[in-house]
Amino acid sequence: MVLELAILGFLADQPLHGYDLKRRIAHLTGHVRPIADGTLYPAIKRLERAGLLTRRVEPGAGAAPRQMLALTGPGRAELDRRLREPDEMEISDENRWFVLLAFLRHLDDPAARDQVLRRRLAFLRTPSSFFYEGDRPVRAEEVADPYRQGMLTIARATSQAELRWLGEMLGEPE
Amino acid sequence: MVLELAILGFLADQPLHGYDLKRRIAHLTGHVRPIADGTLYPAIKRLERAGLLTRRVEPGAGAAPRQMLALTGPGRAELDRRLREPDEMEISDENRWFVLLAFLRHLDDPAARDQVLRRRLAFLRTPSSFFYEGDRPVRAEEVADPYRQGMLTIARATSQAELRWLGEMLGEPE
């Protein structure tokens, strides 16, 4: 799902061959979660079968021939749709959110882009805690374990940095 | 994988029934990535078959009877092993890393705990970039797109907060 978004997004940047795509995806998400050949190539096939991309064989640079991949009209439309209407996980899971963010510029409508940022803002503003004692959220000050304290510290720093950035982007007071 | 770690970890905190486990996991990872029944219960069965946990039926509080789950000796040992020797993804993927961090206190050996933190420190220190132009990493200042700039800003804030925390924990100068 997020892989397909990444493929469509990178191809919207420019036509690429599979190997190059693999490298780019590896850097975007893969520094963190490497992507296997057995995942990428079937995904490309799926998208091709769905008519979202085309391939054209070209001589390879110093090796086997390349299959240059390019987005089709429907592919472009599908990217637009996925960026405009991300499902909840693409908003909440930071890994997926970052992939979305990497290609959000491909959404032509500024209002639609802001709408996506506002969904993330709403998510970040909903109170939440990692740990609960029964129904009661355990507050940061109550956590004795230094590792769990670290989690809360780091999570708070991230969330504040992102809230600040979202505030700037949306021209809102924090 | 990370789900099994979460189950073992929460049960090391205290014996729990499946429904409670579900709620706790939902808060730990699930605020971000909800966990389905069809994922949790088979996972519990797997761990039970492997002899890592036992169940004991108890009358339910206001409903159906509960299956109280408790860690066995081998279960405890397996948790220890998974915390001591996390694979690379558990270090690099923030979602998985946080689950590991949530239960790291269950690792009795302080040196082993520090060792895990040092692996994360090494990971955070390896230079990396989200975007590459050919082989050259695209530096933050070069990124024109405000959304990609946001990614870099947020990622930097997170990483700095975590480096600061790791520095404190390990008693090192930054």
Place this chain on the structure above:
DNA sequence: ACACAATACCTCCGCGCCGAGGTATATCGT
């Protein structure tokens, strides 16, 4: 009385992902 929500557990199916393995070409060092 009846419906509904919450508690508590379960199974099946389809699908995407991963790892292992395989094929082929071109370049560089020795």
Place this chain on the structure above:
DNA sequence: ACGATATACCTCGGCGCGGAGGTATTGTGT
């Protein structure tokens, strides 16, 4: 000549995961 490395693509099997659906019990609202 030979092996190693990088480029470039592919298939297959197993498995975990998610979603849809199902069962049963108890308490609450009307």
